[in-house]
Amino acid sequence: MEQKLATQYEARANILKAMGHPTRLFIIEEINRAERCVNELTEMVGADVSTVSKHLSVLKNAGLVIDEKRGTSIYYRLCCPCVLDFISCIETVLKTNAEKQMDIVQCCGIPVAPRTRADSNK
Amino acid sequence: MEQKLATQYEARANILKAMGHPTRLFIIEEINRAERCVNELTEMVGADVSTVSKHLSVLKNAGLVIDEKRGTSIYYRLCCPCVLDFISCIETVLKTNAEKQMDIVQCCGIPVAPRTRADSNK
């Protein structure tokens, strides 16, 4: 992998990593529904304000959200709503794997880890 | 956030987190181009075999890839190619932010961190 390519992969991965946390995923969906300030999000998420603030800063650093001060609060909104389209594909992945799991159970009963050589010593 | 919702966000975030690493992103693209075994990927990535193997295991655990043994090797391929569609949106995010950065420079010169109260003591 050449350096230039590696940098590109890093930039892309950084955005996915920023999205890869349940609270941040919740925030992304929520601020798409309507602009929200830290306070509101904190109440919805049910964590410390500082925790939510840091999650927002991760999202902002990744360029996923835009913040705008209005009145006494800072409102966050989604930069590129196309990221919401990821979800249907993610659900496909989850569903596909749920089905795979079902198949294993149907064919072979409760799936069990295969015996390894080490097991023979037990 | 109720428990049931939280579980769903965790499941989704887990998939994004699995994708959120440069090497794994590379692997995802590469095995879409053509099935690859660990050996081949190791050479392309330029890391230890065990490192690549663990990355593949993260992807497999997230249900993103399917492995199939054929001959002496194990070939990996993409489970749900729709994940590749994420990239164009990710590029939009990157481009949007590059432009934002340009605007700041054009308007206001080289952007500088604003002075904080703490700076006054220096």
Next chain:
DNA sequence: TGGCTTTTTGGCTATATTGCCAAATATATA
């Protein structure tokens, strides 16, 4: 100014991730 409210930052601990090496495992082949 002094006291609110809203948000961010610093600092800390706990936990998770990454990447390497060495070793184990699995399988094919001489």
Next chain:
DNA sequence: TATATATTTGGCAATATAGCCAAAAAGCCA
């Protein structure tokens, strides 16, 4: 059976992430 090849696992050290509390910032209003 012994050896070689392909892959995974265990263990370790370095680094990163998450979440809380306390405190700092920043701005509003009496």
